Amino acid sequence: MIFFDLNNWVDSKHYYLSSDLYEKKEKVRGIDDIKEKLGENDIAKAVVTSKMAVDYDWDVGNKKLLKTCLGEEIEGLHYGFILTPDAYYTYDFSKYVKEAYKRKVRLFRVFPKRQLFYVNDYYMKKIYKVLAGYRFPVMIDLKQLDITGNKYFDIDALQKVLEENTDLPFILETSLKQCMFSRFYFPLLERYKNLYIEVSGMLLYDQIEGYVEKFGSERLIFGTNHPNIPMGINTNRIIFAQISESDKQNIAFDNLDKIMKEIEIA
């Protein structure tokens, strides 16, 4: 079985900890490291995003990601960019998206809580409209909707985006088991066919099997959340899943591949 990993990070602070728990070679997290690990884990394609673009600055991190990878024509490697409302007025946003696409960017990610803006900010709405026109996927971590910090998620904000942008493939990351405590997004999955779930935080027993039974396998997207989680942990979860081989194939690769192929940039 081969995989398409949506949720892989570089420049993660986890790899710069001084703790001797981290092996020396793990402290360097360059493209070579990713390439080696992807092969070991049968990950044929991956979208890599810069953690620096979340923790420090979206634009600096995005640029550094491309600079790091410039000239590295690695087959199967794509990039994720972090977006804030600034992107709309800093750049000609349509051009920015087209340029990013040329440089193998295939995903935009938003971290509104961490980077201090509203999901439905005035400029974000314009950003969603542009991206919906290109059917360009956007990803948000469920934790970013946890405004109270007590797992009481602002799902209405997400619903508004989905309602207003039915052509926008919207992927909900379930990082760090947040999805185990949220009843809010089941109704959204029922109502909005453009909502997808990334699986790396689906840690509850039989959680993947339960989703497949209730919603089918077409809207589950594989992600490792590496290096927060070793790649093999999540690839093995799919291999061990008690679902049909075609469902496994959908989750592991096909669903994300289809979304990527449906991006419409002339």
Added chain:
Amino acid sequence: MPKMNVEEELKKFKIIDSHMHLGIAANTLYYKYSDERVMELQKTFNVETSICSHIMGIFGDLDGQIEKILEARKKFGSSIFWQLVYVAEQSDKSLKIIEKYRKDINFAGIKIWPPGSETYIDSRKYYPLWEYASSKQIVVAAHTWSPYTENPKQKYSNPLLFKNVLKNFPNLKVLLVHSGGKTDFYDEVIDLVKDHETLYMDFSGDCFYPPVFKKVLNRVGRGRSLFGTDMPMMDIRYHISNVLLSDIDDSAKADVFYNNAAELFKLGEVN
């Protein structure tokens, strides 16, 4: 590194899950929950024996826990060994229930969950438990977690507080459930275990860090890491991979998966 066929690899090992539960966890979204499905998954993934506490007890319903355990014993027989819960604010009742039932079930020790009682591990409220467990050589499985996390109640379960406890109860055998729960805290917990030979570790929970098993081997030695899952909060398949992906040989993996728990809990002997 050669690719691993995980399904073939798993066949090499029989497993004791030294930390799992029956019952649903608080405010958690289960699409469908059943005890039967939890136990079916245990069997499917080679778990021969499950060391289990019931969530009803952990949330303070000590009588409810017994009802559930007796029901489960009829359904699942001897594949489950049971931990009975000690609740700090129900100390007398907890110990009476433990004393009354421990001979009648496959008893594998006592479970505590300090955040639920909002009681520090080294509080005197736990002294009756430490005295009881020490005198009878009963293993206590203590939920432990890093105090440096978002949930402020986890400060009650800081495993480093066992330093104070063990000064007064040096023979107390404790399984540090989750081993502090967070990868960046494991180092300190490993040092604690190195200094106290009655402490044991499991790495269940929501962190997956395969190199930790080698770290424990190198710094503490054999016999102290146990396999645990925290089912049904965590799917067993994640923690199986966590051990399979570790950089230790098959005999060390067999220790983690089975031998260390069999030795600690003295499975097969009458408690």
